[in-house]
Amino acid sequence: MSLARVHNFSISLDGFATGEGLSLEAPFGHAGERLHEWMFATRWWHEMTDRPGGTSGLDDAYVRQFTPGIGAEIMGAGKFGHPGWHGDPQWKGWWGANPPFHTPAFVLTHHPRPSIEMEGGTTFHFLDTSPAEALRTAREAAGGQDVRIGGGPSTIRDFLAAGLIDHMHVVVVPILLGRGVRLWDGLESLEKDYAVEAVSSPSGVTHVTFTRTGR
Amino acid sequence: MSLARVHNFSISLDGFATGEGLSLEAPFGHAGERLHEWMFATRWWHEMTDRPGGTSGLDDAYVRQFTPGIGAEIMGAGKFGHPGWHGDPQWKGWWGANPPFHTPAFVLTHHPRPSIEMEGGTTFHFLDTSPAEALRTAREAAGGQDVRIGGGPSTIRDFLAAGLIDHMHVVVVPILLGRGVRLWDGLESLEKDYAVEAVSSPSGVTHVTFTRTGR
Secondary structure (H helix, E strand, C coil): CCCEEEEEEEEECCCEEECCCCCCCCCCHHHCCCCCHHHHCEHHHHHHCCCCCCECCHHHHHHHHHCCCEEEEEEEHHHHCCCCHHHCCCCCCCCCCCCCCCCEEEEECCCCCCCEECHHHCEEEEECCCHHHHHHHHHHHHCCCEEEECCCHHHHHHHHHCCCCCEEEEEEECCCCCCCEECCCCCCCHHHHEEEEEEECCCCCEEEEEEECCC | CCCEEEEEEEEECCCEEECCCCCCCCCCHHHCCCCCHHHHCEHHHHHHCCCCCCECCHHHHHHHHHCCCEEEEEEEHHHHCCCCHHHCCCCCCCCCCCCCCCCEEEEECCCCCCCEECHHHCEEEEECCCHHHHHHHHHHHHCCCEEEECCCHHHHHHHHHCCCCCEEEEEEECCCCCCCEECCCCCCCHHHHEEEEEEECCCCCEEEEEEECCC
């Protein structure tokens, strides 16, 4: 069965997944890269960026579940580009010529455009549709494999609210951003449909996984 | 040196320390006692309530730091009583004849009343003053020992915002309350003044401690 999975989704202790003041120069606003430093320290990240070293402990074990078994990604317009990217016909995402997805990647947007084929197996497709319909489309493209719901926070929240997420890995970083976009708004009693497990890492972050039960 | 300490302060994964709809019948509103079940399971709690048994692991090790070295408590009006308690001249708190404080306990309220001496060493005093001034008063009463800042969330937030907390133990419970009173609002970059440590427990909760640095 093809699952819908969230991986490596980092939030601050006060629940923000991104800061305020997002722009081309500051993709996460005033948060900077502070939510992702735990990831940059891992061996997986070092491998992805062709550098030696990196940690091979708990954080690395979690972070590498990003890729295996995934056949497509769905992301929100706010993950694909800076505010206003849809006014730029040349915009092809933040990730350069060879994005880290290596699968079809479906961008949810009210401003669809023709698909863009990148290097390394990533093709961006643009959909103006509901979460459920987007998931059906992505599942077909995934050829029986799982679909990653890639974020940002509003997109994950929409998929959670629609009951579409089977597995979610959230990483709580011990900083207080104070402002930005929250992950958890409007999800009262979400835990009732999931087995929840929290594991703190020596790096300081806490990995929280939600695994759907009773289906 | 006399420290200001917070202990066993439980919040949901989405940051709420109490629910909505607080009343005499529902002190934590729709949250019920779900934020405190981890504590009720400990040996410390069983001892406090004169029952055998209880867990003696990580949760118990944290929870028992509540008492030693504490010479006074400060609490907000919302911890002392239900909304409207100050209209009831007979109200003496939630805790019966022998409250679990066993020290002077200062209640911050805009409706001060004469002090109330309870059994077991607890005396409630009522102050209409600032956090800093309340802490000075409580420190004097504590005779060189530490002062516990007992909550609720608005009171702890006020003391944090004023830079008055030296040690804080927060317990993150893996449920989503969705609504209520948040602990973290308006505390951007709080972590800069503290060493923060997170430790997950087999019970499912995560203990997060803030220890003030650089003073």
